[in-house]
Amino acid sequence: MNYRIITYIVGWVFNLQAIFMVLPILTAVIYGEKDIFAFLAAIIICLVIGLPLTRKKPSNKVFYIKDGCVAVALSWVVLSITGAIPFVLSGSIPHPIDAIFETVSGFTTTGASILAEVESLPKSILFWRSFTHWIGGMGVLVFLLSLLPLAGGYHMNLMRAESPGPSVSKLVPKVQSTAKILYGIYLGMTVLQIIFLLLGGVPLFDTLCITFGSAGTGGFGIKNDSLGSYSTYCQVVTTIFIILFGVNFSAYYLILTKKFKAAFHIEEIRYYFGIILASIILIAINTRHMFSGFAQAFQQSAFQVGSIITTTGYSTTDFNQWPALSKTILVLLMFIGACAGSTGGGIKVSRIILLLKAARKEFQLYLHPNAVKKIKMDQKTVPHETLRSTNIFLSVYLIIFCGSVLLISLDNFDLITNFTAVAATLNNIGPGLEIVGPMGNFSSFSYLSKSVLIFDMLAGRLEIFPLLLLFFKNTWKKF
Incomplete structure (x- = not known):
């Protein structure tokens, strides 16, 4: 374990957090709010810890996948705790666990909230809630990699630990260049949505908050009805962009480099759009x-399907009142999730495809025991390591899911509430059904249950393994 490089990375996360909080301070200044002091105090705390940790570069910059996972997991814990400070100091969310729940939900782009009423909150707090989605969408470590050459040829381990999907590959030979390309695409699409919303007459503040939630596939609304009171134009634009942000960003790079055929032949993307279209029509x-x-039914269905499968969590209507078939489809979409390499959560379409192909292969072997079958995706043979990690991921995922449902059932809510609350947090979606439906919130849960759901949100965003490694004794041994 290379402790020095880990503390150096975590130190930079403290510093970046301080920089991120400058924007809500500017918002507080513009609207003449007193909450500026809550953000200033948080910035001071971050810099007091971060600057000493980054004052001297580590001599040994080599770190492996274990070090990358630990650095990523600790970085997200740091983001969550420091990001909660303004909520507590401003009095918007006085209790620390509630504040951490809201912040974790923001950074992990979950969008689940413990707030029953948001319109009375200060603009700076609302801006910070939404901005955490944008920060967490592509990943703070990916952002850090785009700025700093942290660890020579080994910093791919950071990207693997933070980026979603069964496998992560470089777009170009240098990892830092790959990170810059990803954030360039992310920023470009963000600006595009801002322009389209402004052209539709949406106020600038609302536009920024909606776009941050769409880009990060988060879902914190600045109105009590989420996006229900906005124009149909705003809802349609948001629908299009949340679906686009759920696409593997590698496809956008291929399009930008004029490799159109390769982009449209990515198998996962074809299934992704096929699932979306079929779900919209059925609902x-x-x-x-x-x-x-x-x-209107088609437009509303498209919005909710796009919002749920990309794990954005915005809502325009109370789908808790929809027929059982429609609600069942939405729950299934919660688990499927978006594409690997996107800002969306869930199990990921690529993993679902791999699991189905593995099942088909097993059936074929029953029929033809001596046959040699290889699983392929995008006309390439899938490595055994990828299949193994996918199977293990699903196994651990199910264990965490069942354990979480069991623990929060101590609050004695109904099964649908408990089941969808865990589904909504572990898959980083936001709303569930019944008490935690689109017009409800998570405030009714006990602090024990909220702590379990906080863990689920972090585990879901970090694809489980980096967070779990923190709890293994051997992880902390220095070799």
Whole structure:
């Protein structure tokens, strides 16, 4: 374990957090709010810890996958704790666990909230809630890699530990250049959505907050009805962009480099859009009697399907009132999630494809025991290590899911609430059904249950393994 490089990386996360908080301070200045002092205090705390840790560069910059996982997990814990300070000091969310829940939900782009009423909150606090989505969307360590050459040829281990999906690859030979490309695409798409929303007459503050939530596939709303009171134009633009942010960013790089054929032949993306289209049509047909016509049913279905499968969590209607078939489809989409290499959460479409192909291979071997079958994706043979990690991921995922449902059931809520609360947090979605539905929140849960759900949100965002490594004794041995 290279402790020095880990503390150096975590130190830079403290410093970056201080820089990030400058924007809500500017917001507080613009709107003449007193919460500026809460953010200033948080910045001072971050710099007091971060600057000494980064004062001297470590002589040994080599670190391996274990070091990368620990650095990423600790960085996200640091982000969550320091990001909660303004909520507590401003009095917006006085209790530390509630504040950490809200902050973790922001950075992990979950969008689950313990707040029953948000419109009375100061603008600077609302801005910070939404901005945490944008920070966490692509990943703070990916952002750090785009700025600093941290660890020579070994910093791919940081990207692997933070980036979602069964496998992570470089777009170009240098990892730092890959990080810059990813953030360039991320920033470009963010700016595009801002422009489209402004053209539709959406106020600038609202535009920024909605876009931050869309880009990070987060879902914190600045109105009590989420996006329900915004125009159809705003909802349609948001629908398009949240679905686009759920696409593997490698496809956008291929399009930018004019490799159109390669981009449109990515198997995961074809399945992703196929699932979305099929779900929209089924739900629109099933809910058409609840709207003024099929067109409105289709538009509302498209928004909710896009919001759920990309794990954004925005809502325009109370889908808790929809028929059982529609709600069942949405729950299934919670687990499927977006594409690997996107800002979305969930199990990921690519993993679902691999699991189905592995099952088909097993059936074929029953029929033809001596046959040699290889699993392929995008016309490439999938390495055994990728299949093994996918199977292990699903096994651990199910263990955490079942354990979490069991623990929060101590609060004695109904099974649908408990089940979808864990599904919404472990998959980084936000709303569930019943008490935690789109018009509800997570405030009713005990602090024990909230702590369990905080763990689930972090585990879901970090793809489970980096966070779990913190609890293994051998992880901390210095070799």
